[in-house]
Amino acid sequence: MKMTKIYEGAHQWVMFGRDENKPDNIIDSNQYIVRTANKCLLLEPGGTELFAPMMAAVLHHAPVEQITDLFASHQDPDVISSLGLWDQALSNAKLHAPALWEGYIRHFGCESIEYVPIPDNGETIKIESVELQIIPAHYLHSPCGFHVYDPVAKILMSGSVGSAFEAAGAPVFVDRFDVHVEKMRYYHQRMMPSNQAKRAWIDKVRNLDIDILAPQHGRMFKGDDVKRFLDWFDSLQVGTGV
Amino acid sequence: MNSQTKSQFIAVASITSELSAVMVVAKEISLAAANAKAIAFRAGDKAKGFQPITDFINELAKETIELVTNINVYALLLYRLTVNEYRRTAAYNRFELVGKLAVGAQYADSMQEPITHARTIMQDCQRQFKRDVTQLLGQLEAVMHHARAARVIAANSRIEASQAGEYLQSLQAVAESVDKAAHTIHDNVQRCRIALSIYRNS
Ligand SMILES: [Fe+2]
Numbered sequence: 001m002k003m004t005k006i007y008e009g010a011h012q013w014v015m016f017g018r019d020e021n022k023p024d025n026i027i028d029s030n031q032y033i034v035r036t037a038n039k040c041l042l043l044e045p046g047g048t049e050l051f052a053p054m055m056a057a058v059l060h061h062a063p064v065e066q067i068t069d070l071f072a073s074h075q076d077p078d079v080i081s082s083l084g085l086w087d088q089a090l091s092n093a094k095l096h097a098p099a100l101w102e103g104y105i106r107h108f109g110c111e112s113i114e115y116v117p118i119p120d121n122g123e124t125i126k127i128e129s130v131e132l133q134i135i136p137a138h139y140l141h142s143p144c145g146f147h148v149y150d151p152v153a154k155i156l157m158s159g160s161v162g163s164a165f166e167a168a169g170a171p172v173f174v175d176r177f178d179v180h181v182e183k184m185r186y187y188h189q190r191m192m193p194s195n196q197a198k199r200a201w202i203d204k205v206r207n208l209d210i211d212i213l214a215p216q217h218g219r220m221f222k223g224d225d226v227k228r229f230l231d232w233f234d235s236l237q238v239g240t241g242v
Numbered sequence: 243m244n245s246q247t248k249s250q251f252i253a254v255a256s257i258t259s260e261l262s263a264v265m266v267v268a269k270e271i272s273l274a275a276a277n278a279k280a281i282a283f284r285a286g287d288k289a290k291g292f293q294p295i296t297d298f299i300n301e302l303a304k305e306t307i308e309l310v311t312n313i314n315v316y317a318l319l320l321y322r323l324t325v326n327e328y329r330r331t332a333a334y335n336r337f338e339l340v341g342k343l344a345v346g347a348q349y350a351d352s353m354q355e356p357i358t359h360a361r362t363i364m365q366d367c368q369r370q371f372k373r374d375v376t377q378l379l380g381q382l383e384a385v386m387h388h389a390r391a392a393r394v395i396a397a398n399s400r401i402e403a404s405q406a407g408e409y410l411q412s413l414q415a416v417a418e419s420v421d422k423a424a425h426t427i428h429d430n431v432q433r434c435r436i437a438l439s440i441y442r443n444s
Contacts (some may be wrong), residue, residue, distance in 0.1 A: 052336050055353070056343035063352030088333040088363075089356045109329070 001057040004172050006212055006220065007153035011036045011130050014061060015214065018169055019053050027165065029078050030216055032157055034150070035061050036128040041069040042086075043148060043157050044079050044216050051082040055089065069094050069127055070113070071134075073159035074142035075101040077108075079216065084109025096125055096134070100144035118146055135204065137161060139197035154211035161201070162229055163187055164218030174219045177228045183218065185236070192238035202234050247328050250371075253437040254324050257317040257378070260430040264385065265310050267423045267430075271392065272303035274423070278399075278416040285409040291402040292413060299395055299420055306388045306427065313381050320374050327367040334360040375441045382438075385431050392424035 001020075007013035017030040031054055032043040040062035046054055058067065067090055072080040075098070083095065087109050097105055099117030106115065122134045133149040141160050148157040164183035174180045192198060213221040213229060221229045279296040282289040337357045344350040396417045403413035 052339040052343055055340045056347060059340075059344040059347040059349045059353060061349075063349040064356055065352060084329065085333055085336055088330070088360060089337060091356075 001053045002172070003057055003060065006032075006214070007150075007155060009152065011128075011153070012061075013150070013153055013155055015172060015220065016054060016057050017172065019050060020168070021053060023049060027078055027217065028168070030214065030218075030220075032214060033058060033061060034127055034130060034132070036130055038066055039068045039127050040066050041071060041127045041132075042067060043071045044073060044159070045070050045082050045086060047078050047081045048085065051085040054082070064089060065092070067093060069096065069125070071095075071125075071148060072097040072101075072105065073137070073147065073157075073216065074098060074145040075104045076142065079159075080105055081108050083113070087111055087113045098142075098144040098146060101142075120144065122146060137201055139192070139194040140201055141191040141193065149208055149210075151209070154209050155214055156205065156208060156210050156212070157214045159216050160191065161188075161233070162213050162215035162218070162221060164215075166218050170219065172219060174221050174225050177225050177232075180219065181232060187217075188233065188236055189238050189240040193241075195238055198233065198236075198238055202230055206230060247324075247331070250324055250441065251328075253441065254317065254321045256437050257320070257434050258314065260434045261310050261314055261317065264427050264430050265307065267426045268303050268306040268310065271420055271423045272300060272307070274416050274419045275300035275303055278413065281409055281412050281416065285406050285413070289402070289406045289409055289413060292399065292406065295395060295399050295402060296416075299392065299399075302388055302392050302395070306385060309381065309385050309388070313378065313385070316374070316378055316381065320371070320378060323367065323371050323374060327364070327371055330360065330364040330367050334364045372441060372443045375438050376443045379435055379438055379442055382431050382435050386428060386435075389424045389428040389431065392420055393428075396421035396424060 001016050002018040004015045005012060006015050012035045014033050014035065015030055016032070017028065019028070022028060026047060026049055029044065029046055029050070031046050034041040034043070040058065042058065070086060070093060072095065080097070083105065086093070090113060094114045094116045095110065096116045096118055099119055102115055102117050118134055120136065122136045125132050125134060130150070130152065133151065135147045135149055137145045137147045137159060145159055147159050162184070164180065164187060166183060210226050211222065213226045275296050278292065278299065282292040282296055337353065337360050341353050341357055344353060399417035399420065400414060403410055403417055406413050
């Protein structure tokens with residue numbers, strides 16, 4: 001599992017991905033952690049297959065007992081089907097996930113972990129002194145989904161938005177935006193159902209100060225590429241499956 | 243899923259299916275008993291010896307149905323236990339893998355506690371499963387016992403029927419159907435026991 005530190009301040013952000021031992025037929029995904037002095041938040045913990053390499057990778061940054069919080073942007077298996085395993089490994093943890101999906105996500109196994117439902121209009125979660133804004137991203141692509149914005153690190157973990165499918169071992173940051181666009185187009189057009197929802201999200205996100213846009217699949221966007229992405233997404237017609 | 247877990251799932255699932263067949267047959271016996279009672283009543287003195295037998299058959303059928311109902315509840319618990327054991331074993335195996343993959347990681351040692359904990363829970367599940375299987379085998383033995391008793395009664399019924407004059411045929415048919423039903427119950431329960439016996443406490 002490749003680890004990339006993407007923010008280093010009083011707290012840290014680390015991106016995990018490009019797992020070289022992943023079976024070929026499951027899609028590659030990015031996981032993130034927010035590490036504070038005594039706690040660790042795991043964003044998009046990933047699928048069952050990914051549990052062992054992911055847990056092993058996290059152990060480079062935090063001991064098991066300090067993994068106190070998990071976040072799932074939506075209900076899909078590549079995001080959170082590992083829950084049943086985290087549930088047996090962590091003795092004192094919370095899962096922050098959409099309220100709407102609680103009855104669904106619990107199918108993955110959630111007995112010892114506390115499910116903290118996120119209301120439709122989002123909220124703020126605190127990991128020690130770090131405040132994270134949970135921003136609604138409904139219908140992008142899930143009918144109920146959320147992104148995580150850290151105003152100090154200026155990172156937006158954007159779940160499915162900005163995702164692309166890459167060859168194994170691809171770099172973690174977009175280097176040529178015009179080339180990268182082609183890896184995103186079909187996914188966004190086919191997976192995102194609503195132009196109206198897209199518009200509402202862009203209006204909200206344009207007001208945030210973002211250095212890194214970090215999606216769940218593919219590469220992250222840095223600096224000017226963040227604005228390029230928002231402009232591109234703004235002009236894209238989505239919901240093309242019908 | 244490894245082949246041992248697979249066969250454990252199959253063994254537990256087969257109990258429910260074998261027992262639902264036993265239930266049908268036990269209800270047949272109960273019906274045969276009611277039928278026999280009516281015939282014996284009409285036969286009057288000629289079937290005097292047959293009357294207490296019909297009550298006995300009916301009792302036996304009722305008890306078998308009750309036993310099987312209890313066993314079914316138990317089998318469901320056993321199924322849940324199997325699911326849980328599967329889940330616990332899968333987790334334990336993954337945790338061990340984490341231990342291997344994390345060699346050299348700064349906090350690798352912190353995985354020891356979850357690994358030990360998972361192993362304990364998994365072993366508890368395995369022990370509980372063995373205990374429950376042993377108990378279930380005991381309950382199945384009780385059903386077999388009933389089936390054997392029913393066959394003895396069926397044999398007696400035949401003798402009594404032979405003295406029932408014109409009712410001979412219908413009473414013999416009753417004895418025949420009880421015997422057949424008892425035979426089926428015996429076979430089905432025996433299959434359950436064989437499937438489970440490898441998991442019992444040794
Ligand atoms: Fe998804």
